[in-house]
Amino acid sequence: MRRSAVSVSGLRKSYGDKVVLDGIDFDVPAGSVFSLLGPNGAGKTTTVNILTTLLRADAGTVHVAGHDVTTATRQVRSAIGVTGQFAAVDELLSGRENLRLVADLKHLRTGDTVVTRLLERFDLVAAADKLASTYSGGMRRKLDLAMTLVGNPDIIFLDEPTTGLDPRSRRTMWSIVRELVADGTTIFLTTQYLEEADQLADQVAVLNEGRLVAQGTPEQLKRQVPGAHLQLRFAEVHDLDAAARILGTVTRDDDELTLQVPHDGEPRSLLALLNRLDEQSINLREFAVRTPDLDDVFLSLTEHSATSRPREEAIVR
Numbered sequence: 001m002r003r004s005a006v007s008v009s010g011l012r013k014s015y016g017d018k019v020v021l022d023g024i025d026f027d028v029p030a031g032s033v034f035s036l037l038g039p040n041g042a043g044k045t046t047t048v049n050i051l052t053t054l055l056r057a058d059a060g061t062v063h064v065a066g067h068d069v070t071t072a073t074r075q076v077r078s079a080i081g082v083t084g085q086f087a088a089v090d091e092l093l094s095g096r097e098n099l100r101l102v103a104d105l106k107h108l109r110t111g112d113t114v115v116t117r118l119l120e121r122f123d124l125v126a127a128a129d130k131l132a133s134t135y136s137g138g139m140r141r142k143l144d145l146a147m148t149l150v151g152n153p154d155i156i157f158l159d160e161p162t163t164g165l166d167p168r169s170r171r172t173m174w175s176i177v178r179e180l181v182a183d184g185t186t187i188f189l190t191t192q193y194l195e196e197a198d199q200l201a202d203q204v205a206v207l208n209e210g211r212l213v214a215q216g217t218p219e220q221l222k223r224q225v226p227g228a229h230l231q232l233r234f235a236e237v238h239d240l241d242a243a244a245r246i247l248g249t250v251t252r253d254d255d256e257l258t259l260q261v262p263h264d265g266e267p268r269s270l271l272a273l274l275n276r277l278d279e280q281s282i283n284l285r286e287f288a289v290r291t292p293d294l295d296d297v298f299l300s301l302t303e304h305s306a307t308s309r310p311r312e313e314a315i316v317r
């Protein structure tokens, strides 16, 4: 079995009367990506702050890189890197100077080489000597992550690393994360983007009202929500009635003139189903194959119906 990079047991934290973490347990194997998800205010940053020694827990045990976060703060700090929601970048310094500062703080003897390599890796060479205040949001995030990597920490905490980034910059960050993991780094990721967790995480945990309400691989979590189905919309009520008689077990919506049929989206059986409707001259207006994604898992576990939205694939009119 792989050793644990992070192990958390019975973790509790309250602010006054407000219980934020109500006894949570999880384990992150070394060299994997663990993603903590939860609605706004669920306690993700609180968890990261406890794991990174910035905040004391009320109860529970937390080991990071094999060290207890309350008694071995120094050892934990030397094993981790943290990229927060609010970048640590100093705007009045250049990219190179920001990196150099971190290298000096960590007493790296090969500071210059490390800084040059990181500027190259993050494609920041051309902007290296410009003030960070002139950087775009994406460049600033890259610099922030580069600063986190100075000294090669074993475990990196990324608290919403791509919030506000455009899709291209987000993908660049994802590929950097994948490279880090390939090199054996452990990543603890919090994100608002479920696609990001789906893309990167080996394990996902969903935090809601102080507890972890689900844990598993993205695939395991997706299997917990109702499965793939076909949504069929008809032209008239009599078409809807006729199709419901033919198809058997369906969920119907008379206002929308739609039927939902459990379906794996496999083309051959889809074609057979459409042919059956056609043979009966049933007037189908449109159909969509819908597969569950992490958004569905998140919404069903955290009951965030306000952000519910359909995600249709393969819409045919």
Ligand SMILES: Nc1ncnc2c1ncn2[C@@H]1O[C@H](COP(=O)(O)OP(=O)(O)OP(=O)(O)O)[C@@H](O)[C@H]1O
Binding pocket: 015, 020, 038, 039, 040, 041, 042, 043, 044, 045, 046, 047
């Ligand atoms: N220092 C503090 N004093 C009092 N309450 C706090 C403090 N820090 C956080 N909280 C409260 O604790 C809860 C959890 O906050 P936290 O920032 O950990 O959530 P989060 O999951 O990271 O949210 P977001 O996704 O919005 O960043 C929130 O209700 C927040 O208002």
